[in-house]
Amino acid sequence: DSLINKIAAGEVVERPASVLKELIENALDAKADRIEIKVEKGGKKLIELKDNGTGIHPDDVLEAVNRYTTSKISSIEDIYSIESYGFRGEALSSISSVSLFSLISRQAEFPLGKELIIEGGNFKHLSDTGAPVGTTVRVKNLFFNTPARERFLKSEKTELKHIIDVFIRYAIYHNDKYFKLNIDGKDLYILNPSKREERIKNIFPKIDQTVQFLEENHTGKAYGYISPETRTGKGYIYINGRPVKNSILSRIIKSKIGESFYTLFLELPPYFVDFNVHPAKIDVRFRKEKPVHELVKKALETLEKPQISF
Ligand code: ADP
Ligand code: MG
Numbered sequence: 001d002s003l004i005n006k007i008a009a010g011e012v013v014e015r016p017a018s019v020l021k022e023l024i025e026n027a028l029d030a031k032a033d034r035i036e037i038k039v040e041k042g043g044k045k046l047i048e049l050k051d052n053g054t055g056i057h058p059d060d061v062l063e064a065v066n067r068y069t070t071s072k073i074s075s076i077e078d079i080y081s082i083e084s085y086g087f088r089g090e091a092l093s094s095i096s097s098v099s100l101f102s103l104i105s106r107q108a109e110f111p112l113g114k115e116l117i118i119e120g121g122n123f124k125h126l127s128d129t130g131a132p133v134g135t136t137v138r139v140k141n142l143f144f145n146t147p148a149r150e151r152f153l154k155s156e157k158t159e160l161k162h163i164i165d166v167f168i169r170y171a172i173y174h175n176d177k178y179f180k181l182n183i184d185g186k187d188l189y190i191l192n193p194s195k196r197e198e199r200i201k202n203i204f205p206k207i208d209q210t211v212q213f214l215e216e217n218h219t220g221k222a223y224g225y226i227s228p229e230t231r232t233g234k235g236y237i238y239i240n241g242r243p244v245k246n247s248i249l250s251r252i253i254k255s256k257i258g259e260s261f262y263t264l265f266l267e268l269p270p271y272f273v274d275f276n277v278h279p280a281k282i283d284v285r286f287r288k289e290k291p292v293h294e295l296v297k298k299a300l301e302t303l304e305k306p307q308i309s310f
Contacts, residue, residue, distance in 0.1 A: 011090070011094070012090050012091055012094040012095070013091075013094050013095055013098060013142075015043075015153060015154075015159055015162060016039070016042060016043025016044060016047055016142055016153075016159050016162070016163055017043065017159065017162035017163045017165065017166045019043065019047050019095055019099075019139050019142060020037065020039075020043065020047055020049070020163055020166050020167065021166045021170075022086075022091035022092075022095065023037075023047070023049040023091075023137050023139075024037075024049065024166070024167075024170045025085035025086055025091075025170075026051075026085075026086060026091065026092075026135075026137075027049060027051035027053055027135070028053075028085060028170070028174060028177075029053075029072065029084040029085050029086055030051060030053025030054045030055070030134075030135065031053050031054055032051035032052050032053035032134060032177070033052065033176070033177045033178060033193070034050075034051065034052040034134075034177065034178045035049065035050075035051050035177060035178065035179050035180070036049070036050045036051075036179075036180045036182075037049050037050075037167065037179075037180065037181045037182065038182045039160070039163055039181070039182070039183050039184070040183075040184055040185075041156050041184070042153075042155070042156030042157065042158070042159035042160040042163070043142065043159050043160070043163050044141075044142060044150075044153060044156065044159060045140065045141065046138065046139070046140050047138075047139045047142070047163075048136065048137065048138045048139070049136070049137050050134065050135075050136040051134045051135050051136075052132070052133060052134040053134050053135060054107060054108075054134075055105045055106050055107040055108070055113065055133055055134055055135055056103075056105040056107070056114075056135060057107060058107075058110060058112075058113070058114045058128075061103065061105060061114040061116050061126065062116060062123075062126060064092055064103070065092045065093050065096045065101075065103070065116065065118060066089075066093055067089065067090060067093040067094075070086060070087055070088065070089030072084045072086055072087045072089075085242070092137075095139055096118040096121060097118075097120065097121035098120065098121075098142060098143050098144075098145060098146055098149070099120070099139045099140060099141060099142045099143070099144065100119050100120070100139075100140040100141050100144065101117070101118045101119070101137075101138070101139055101140075102115065102116065102117045102118075102137070102138045102140075103115070103116045103135065103136070103137050103138075104116075104129060104131050104135070104136045105131070105134070105135040105136075106131040106132065106133050106134070107133065108133045112128045112129060112130060112131070113128070113129050113130070113131035114126060114127070114128060114129065115127055115128075115129040115131075120144065120145040121145075160183065164181070164188070167179070167181050167189065168203055168236075169236060169243035170243065171189070171191055171199065171203060172196070172199060172200060172203065172236055172263060173238055173241060173243065173265075175193065175194055175195065175196040175198075175199035176193050177193060178191065178192055178193055179191040189202075189203065191203070196225075196263075197210055197225060200225060200227075200263065204227075204230070204261070206230055207227045207229075207230045207261060208229070209227060209228065209229055210225040210226065210227050211225065211226050211227075211228065211303055212224070212225055212226075213225075213226065213299050213300055213302045213303045214299060214302055215295060215298045215299035215301075215302055217295060217298065219268065219272075219291040219292065219294070219295045220266060220267050220268040220269065220272070220292075220295060221265075221266070221267040222264065222265070222266050222267075222295045222296050222298075222299035223264075223265050223299065224262060224263045224264040224265050224299075225262065225263050226257055226260050226261070226262045226303060227260060227261040227262070228257075228260050229260075230260065230261040231258070231259040231260055231261075232259065232261050233254075233259040234261050234262075235250060235253060235261065235262040235263065235264065236262070236263045236264070237249060237250070237263075237264045237266070238263075238264070238265045238266065239266045239267075239268060239273055239284060240266070240267060240268060240270065240273070242282070242284075243282055244282050244283070244284040245282050245283050245284070246283065246284050246285075246286075248289070248293070249264070249292075249293070249296060252293055252296055252297060253296065253300065256297070256300040256301075256303075257300065257303070264296065264299075266292070266295075266296070268292065271287065272286055272287055272288055272291075272292065273285075273286060273287070274286070274287055
């Protein structure tokens with residue numbers, strides 16, 4: 001079982017940033033509105049996430065790190081109506097099989113929480129513990145027991161870049177939540193709940209002007225912000241709340257706005273989108289491409305009408 005998990009871990013856990021992605025998604029799925037992250041040495045030494053979500057029932061803590069254990073779907077049909085980020089039940093089992101892993105969790109209706117420790121997939125410890133309501137997951141020495149994969153990691157600086165990118169992607173979308181990112185003992189971001197426009201400006205202090213766009217038709221809804229003066233060539237795309245990458249969409253956007261910074265939020269019927277290219281990848285394919293492209297083009301044209309009010 002431990003070997004199977006180690007192999008499976010390669011699917012979900014590619015690098016520290018993929019660990020962070022899974023932990024953030026779990027916190028959000030648990031309805032947390034305070035998410036505090038600590039990272040050391042590009043995440044190679046430590047990735048820790050503390051949330052104030054619902055927590056895990058004391059009887060379920062051990063089960064949560066078992067492979068294919070998810071509390072989020074109960075039938076295969078649920079996959080098509082899923083509103084949570086996770087549903088495969090692979091993340092915690094994979095992560096805990098290739099790290100020194102600890103999880104502390106408490107639900108509001110219990111006076112005590114549980115602390116679980118797993119080292120390289122081996123159970124070490126489970127006990128009652130005092131804890132605030134919510135969950136703290138600590139992932140130390142990622143890939144310590146899979147040296148080949150450890151060597152495959154890039155420099156601390158590069159891994160940190162990926163970590164910050166993941167953090168920013170979720171922090172932009174979940175502007176109504178408190179997010180904090182501490183890197184090697186220093187707070188890099190402290191983001192209080194705010195409007196999305198303000199959140200973007202808090203993350204990117206260089207952005208001072210944003211213009212909005214919005215279009216809604218039978219396909220769905222597309223809206224977002226452009227910062228015409230911030231010519232970074234960077235952009236963030238979301239579909240139904242998931243950060244995604246799609247090269248054709250990025251190209252369409254660039255052809256309209258050049259190198260301007262942008263965010264694009266798409267709301268589409270779930271059957272339009274195929275998220276399952278790869279569990280750890282955020283590349284997305286559309287089952288119906290044309291209508292999505294048309295929707296985005298139309299939305300960007302609304303930029304040219306400055307009198308529009310939202
Ligand atoms: P998935 O998210 O696909 O269900 P995971 O391996 O990421 O699988 O998590 C397994 C289970 O552990 C989740 O279904 C959930 O019940 C529980 N869990 C994990 N992280 C948290 C968290 N931060 N707060 C509450 N429950 C959590
Ligand atoms: Mg998950």
